[in-house]
Amino acid sequence: MATGWREQNVLRLMWDQVDLDRRVAWIKGRQAKAKKAIGAPLNRNAMDILLEQRAKRVAGNPWVFPSGSEKDSQPYVRASNTGWYATQRRARVEPLAWHDLRHTWASWHVMAGTSLRSLMELGGWRSYQSVLRYAHLSPEHLASDAERIEKVARKLHGRVG
Template sequence: MVAFSLATGLRKSNVTGLCWSQVDLPRRLAWIHPDQSKTRKAIPVPLNDDAVRVIALQVGLHPARVFSYKGEAVAEVTTAAWYKALKRCGIDDFRWHDLRHTWASWHVQNGTPLNVLQELGGWESAQMVRRYAHFSAGHLAAYADKLPTSTGARDVAGVGAVLV
């Protein structure tokens, strides 16, 4: 379920509550119903290779729910097993929701436009998505270079540059 959360950015309740009726593996798509989303709007969830692999491993384990443990639908994930796993990994102060933040940060770092990330994550406002904007500044470099130099030095690589 951790790998699925990192692949989709879904909230904990959306992962634990995901039913087979919400998954279309051939189309590589899942969806969250409006009554299951924080914003009360449906969320389409495109499934990348990692998400498809995780779901494929769950086929046939439970008749209704995608994620199960010993034949029973998973209702809660932050159990003693979760905390023991964090301890084994040397991770302190980490919540399941931090997986969603990691997913969003990875998207920004890899160039996903913020408006696309907003749709992928089902955020209602751009303000919520802007929390991740600081993870990528590469697209700003071209604009920073538009300013004239105040020193007259044009070659900052060192070839003929004179800095004041």
């Protein structure tokens, strides 16, 4: 939810793709679906997770999220494991796929005012059409836009009706 990245991009993230000092991480072009590198500024949530992972890091293991605590431990193959489903049951949410989180991330960005251009870059999409497929919005984010008409109505008619 902090980056909007696809499952495999998160699970296969290596420490050489993270710069904690600059607060950025990136997906190499060959790892991205669009075959174009994606950079991600790291918000506080992402930094907290990465700092926690760094504290658990076994020297010599290149993976940010290894499946074990040994030096030669490999990354997880899938995030949708026993812990994933147990967390969903505890949260009392419908079964989710990892990709549902990407849709939610994009929608939250639009509702918070992120421009479609910025979101397109953050998510690594090639077109606005792709961004709009991911951004499923609730109407509440339009409240301030809907209120703009009141100013015009007051100016023209002295009241709102």
